[in-house]
Amino acid sequence: QKEVEQDPGPLSVPEGAIVSLNCTYSNSAFQYFMWYRQYSRKGPELLMYTYSSGNKEDGRFTAQVDKSSKYISLFIRDSQPSDSATYLCAMSRYGQNFVFGPGTRLSVLP
Amino acid sequence: DTEVTQTPKHLVMGMTNKKSLKCEQHMGHRAMYWYKQKAKKPPELMFVYSYEKLSINESVPSRFSPECPNSSLLNLHLHALQPEDSALYLCASSQMGGPAQPQHFGDGTRLSIL
Numbered sequence: 001q002k003e004v005e006q007d008p009g010p011l012s013v014p015e016g017a018i019v020s021l022n023c024t025y026s027n028s029a030f031q032y033f034m035w036y037r038q039y040s041r042k043g044p045e046l047l048m049y050t051y052s053s054g055n056k057e058d059g060r061f062t063a064q065v066d067k068s069s070k071y072i073s074l075f076i077r078d079s080q081p082s083d084s085a086t087y088l089c090a091m092s093r094y095g096q097n098f099v100f101g102p103g104t105r106l107s108v109l110p
Numbered sequence: 111d112t113e114v115t116q117t118p119k120h121l122v123m124g125m126t127n128k129k130s131l132k133c134e135q136h137m138g139h140r141a142m143y144w145y146k147q148k149a150k151k152p153p154e155l156m157f158v159y160s161y162e163k164l165s166i167n168e169s170v171p172s173r174f175s176p177e178c179p180n181s182s183l184l185n186l187h188l189h190a191l192q193p194e195d196s197a198l199y200l201c202a203s204s205q206m207g208g209p210a211q212p213q214h215f216g217d218g219t220r221l222s223i224l
Contacts, residue, residue: 034212043200043215100152
């Protein structure tokens with residue numbers, strides 16, 4: 001079993017939809033969680049950074065962490081074609097570098 | 111625009127060439143990272159520098175040689191690379207080393223080995 005699992009997609013949604021992106025993990029020691037967005041031929045861009053469980057909101061983006069279920073989510077409200085990208089989750093525990101999920105390709109159709 | 115700048119954006123080199131990738135950040139971060147990313151795969155950690163000292167080497171072949179001349183600069187020296195080394199090489203930085211600080215990436219150098 002991989003340490004971090006993520007549905008690779010592609011996930012296609014119509015413009016304006018609410019998008020739910022998810023990662024599951026096996027290491028219960030993970031405490032730090034990040035979401036990155038990566039456009040083609042660009043580096044990953046940090047979207048959200050959370051510590052431990054709970055929700056965090058930033059504009060159209062909401063990150064959720066459920067440590068009891070070992071499950072994290074990124075919600076995108078009012079999705080736009082410019083949100084079309086690959087979304088990477090990453091997580092870590094103290095003393096370890098981040099482990100990345102394989103990424104989910106999202107396509108928002110106009 | 112990212113705050114981590116990488117040059118060159120593209121590099122094509124033969125297997126006998128020597129070249130260097132450069133990375134610069136002016137955010138006052140004290141940890142810097144090199145990652146390798148193949149197509150449709152997540153980034154893979156290669157090296158970590160913390161306070162200008164190499165703290166992690168993820169068993170990277172010696173044909174890749176990192177260097178951190180100062181807290182703002184990170185180089186990756188390349189020599190005798192193989193075709194399978196063709197990839198996007200990403201530099202990242204964080205305020206300090208360790209997972210308590212998020213990492214910020216540059217846009218990478220796309221490397222092709224002929």
